[in-house]
Amino acid sequence: MFDIAFSELLLIGVVALIVIGPEKLPKVARTLGLLAGRLQRYVANVKSDIDRELQFQDLQKLQQEIKQGADRLQADMHQFQSRANEQLNEVDKSMIPPPESSPEAVTPPVQPDIHKPQ
Numbered sequence: 782m783f784d785i786a787f788s789e790l791l792l793i794g795v796v797a798l799i800v801i802g803p804e805k806l807p808k809v810a811r812t813l814g815l816l817a818g819r820l821q822r823y824v825a826n827v828k829s830d831i832d833r834e835l836q837f838q839d840l841q842k843l844q845q846e847i848k849q850g851a852d853r854l855q856a857d858m859h860q861f862q863s864r865a866n867e868q869l870n871e872v873d874k875s876m877i878p879p880p881e882s883s884p885e886a887v888t889p890p891v892q893p894d895i896h897k898p899q
Contacts, residue, residue, distance in 0.1 A: 797809070
């Protein structure tokens, strides 16, 4: 995190010993250690919150893409169903014979009953 050499830390310790004094130095060092720990936890929490927010945004984008894909699929299926219904209607129309004026078209031919005794 910080690029501090051992000699620089030693210099800071000597200055702190002279300024603060030997009686208060352990208490100040302990307090500084606690504050540094709190600062590290705070930074870690902020990082995790940012990561969570980025993941949430990615999930929202993915959800939107899936919804768009589903909408396109639904539209395609509706279009396919419409075309299939049109083709079925055309087939139905072509299967129905036009009405004819001959009597054979109205009544079937009568066949003699072979099983009747004469």
